[in-house]
Amino acid sequence: MPIGFDKEDMKKLDEVVATRRRIKQGDLLFGNGDKFTSLYAIRTGFFKTCVSTEDGREQVTGFQMAGEIIGLDGIVSDHHSCNAVALEDADVCVMPFAKVEDLSREFPLLQRHVHKIMSREIVRENSVMMLLGNMRAEERLAAFLLNLVQRLHARGFSQSELTLRMSREEIGSYLGMKLETVSRAFSKFSDEGIIEVKQRYVHILKPDALKKIFNPQACI
Amino acid sequence: MPIGFDKEDMKKLDEVVATRRRIKQGDLLFGNGDKFTSLYAIRTGFFKTCVSTEDGREQVTGFQMAGEIIGLDGIVSDHHSCNAVALEDADVCVMPFAKVEDLSREFPLLQRHVHKIMSREIVRENSVMMLLGNMRAEERLAAFLLNLVQRLHARGFSQSELTLRMSREEIGSYLGMKLETVSRAFSKFSDEGIIEVKQRYVHILKPDALKKIFNPQACI
DNA sequence: AAACCTCCTTGATTCATATCAAATGATGAC
DNA sequence: GTCATCATTTGATATGAATCAAGGAGGTTT
Numbered sequence: 038m039p040i041g042f043d044k045e046d047m048k049k050l051d052e053v054v055a056t057r058r059r060i061k062q063g064d065l066l067f068g069n070g071d072k073f074t075s076l077y078a079i080r081t082g083f084f085k086t087c088v089s090t091e092d093g094r095e096q097v098t099g100f101q102m103a104g105e106i107i108g109l110d111g112i113v114s115d116h117h118s119c120n121a122v123a124l125e126d127a128d129v130c131v132m133p134f135a136k137v138e139d140l141s142r143e144f145p146l147l148q149r150h151v152h153k154i155m156s157r158e159i160v161r162e163n164s165v166m167m168l169l170g171n172m173r174a175e176e177r178l179a180a181f182l183l184n185l186v187q188r189l190h191a192r193g194f195s196q197s198e199l200t201l202r203m204s205r206e207e208i209g210s211y212l213g214m215k216l217e218t219v220s221r222a223f224s225k226f227s228d229e230g231i232i233e234v235k236q237r238y239v240h241i242l243k244p245d246a247l248k249k250i251f252n253p254q255a256c257i
Numbered sequence: 258m259p260i261g262f263d264k265e266d267m268k269k270l271d272e273v274v275a276t277r278r279r280i281k282q283g284d285l286l287f288g289n290g291d292k293f294t295s296l297y298a299i300r301t302g303f304f305k306t307c308v309s310t311e312d313g314r315e316q317v318t319g320f321q322m323a324g325e326i327i328g329l330d331g332i333v334s335d336h337h338s339c340n341a342v343a344l345e346d347a348d349v350c351v352m353p354f355a356k357v358e359d360l361s362r363e364f365p366l367l368q369r370h371v372h373k374i375m376s377r378e379i380v381r382e383n384s385v386m387m388l389l390g391n392m393r394a395e396e397r398l399a400a401f402l403l404n405l406v407q408r409l410h411a412r413g414f415s416q417s418e419l420t421l422r423m424s425r426e427e428i429g430s431y432l433g434m435k436l437e438t439v440s441r442a443f444s445k446f447s448d449e450g451i452i453e454v455k456q457r458y459v460h461i462l463k464p465d466a467l468k469k470i471f472n473p474q475a476c477i
Numbered sequence: 478a479a480a481c482c483t484c485c486t487t488g489a490t491t492c493a494t495a496t497c498a499a500a501t502g503a504t505g506a507c
Numbered sequence: 508g509t510c511a512t513c514a515t516t517t518g519a520t521a522t523g524a525a526t527c528a529a530g531g532a533g534g535t536t537t
Binding site: 393394434435437438441456 | 523524525526532533
Binding site for chain 1: 308310311312314315316318329330331332333334338339358361362363365368369371372373375376377378379380382383384385386387389390391430431432433472
């Protein structure tokens with residue numbers, strides 16, 4: 038939540054995040070077609086969101102961690118158009134969207150905050166489109182790892198070590214490649230001494246090398 | 258603009274769309290790095306938005322036509338993160354975002370409208386991610402043509418004929434494929450009698466065949 | 478009309494990734 | 508502890524799209 042509110046304001050704002058919900062690993066927070074009522078702020082845990090075609094193909098559209106908001110897809114049609122699945126036991130704040138809108142009208146700072154969250158998601162998706170449309174397998178994985186570790190670091194975790202919460206297949210689905218290709222790219226980075234991998238544990242030994250793979254030009 | 262306002266309201270709302278701007282074909286409405294001040298409602302004309310990497314790769318992130326809103330990418334950081342290029346002479350309403358926010362607080366219907374526009378963009382990008390991550394060249398082109406003609410039809414144009422405003426290269430950039438592949442897919446559809454193509458003129462002869470290519474399951 | 482340019486089409490070849498297949502490693506149930 | 512299951516790695520091969528290359532269509536300039 039944004040800063041710049043007095044005590045009285047905070048009381049009102051707290052109301053919107055009053056309800057909690059626990060989601061077990063593997064369970065849905067919401068699913069495609071569900072009625073949209075609320076946005077969810079992740080307190081703890083890790084989610085993936087994904088869309089699927091009628092013939093069963095699945096596309097992971099994002100991975101979300103503590104502090105991030107999910108559910109924005111539901112606003113436009115009053116129904117969710119993707120699934121949000123907990124990749125580990127999670128705890129979310131349920132924020133009824135009607136309340137969010139009411140308070141947004143009262144508090145310009147909150148209004149601005151909500152707009153920024155939606156715009157951030159649009160910009161993120163733009164860069165995923167760049168990944169999927171223009172980059173090769175290793176570039177995608179490098180970008181993915183750098184993004185993950187940067188977000189974790191912003192939350193007080195290490196900037197070089199991480200434990201993946203998702204499978205190779207889920208990474209592949211997000212990055213538009215098959216799980217075998219993901220695995221091979223991990224192995225290649227490992228062989229080159231850029232990272233150390235042991236199943237879902239990843240240690241980034243040479244962040245600059247990863248950055249160079251992701252964006253050769255910016256690192257001359 | 259949404260319905261449900263009286264005359265007095267409309268006067269205020271008109272204010273926000275008072276300023277017009279003309280953009281010549283090939284010119285930028287806004288560019289990456291530009292200060293964000295306004296959203297733009299397209300009155301006439303056709304735009305592409307695209308992001309680019311430092312090494313010069315470009316990804317078209319969308320094509321926008323009359324009635325659609327561009328500029329949402331700028332909200333999060335106060336600066337635009339993509340280029341908006343007019344693909345034909347265009348005419349837009351400049352809507353200063355500060356005004357949009359002010360009026361949104363006053364008019365819940367407008368507020369809801371703005372939220373829906375942003376959510377719609379998020380959902381659209383989700384389905385582009387599905388296209389890029391999971392579909393093959395011909396499926397992508399079929400989906401693209403169906404989407405374009407559907408949007409044009411909603412604006413009173415034919416549901417079977419259209420004139421493309423963008424080059425094969427731009428289509429390819431949007432769909433994550435090379436211009437030659439786009440051209441071959443057009444030729445294949447043409448050979449199969451599904452469409453008639455002559456340069457940028459496209460006539461959809463068998464919309465159902467296109468739908469079947471895009472989504473085989475839904476058409477059994 | 479000729480020359481030029483951009484965009485598009487088509488063919489031949491190459492390459493990155495998908496697919497198929499098998500083995501290995503981790504995890505949980507009994 | 509053993510078995511069963513699932514995730515991951517690795518190798519061999521197939522394939523869709525990229526790349527390289529040449530030619531053609533349409534529009535514009537001279």
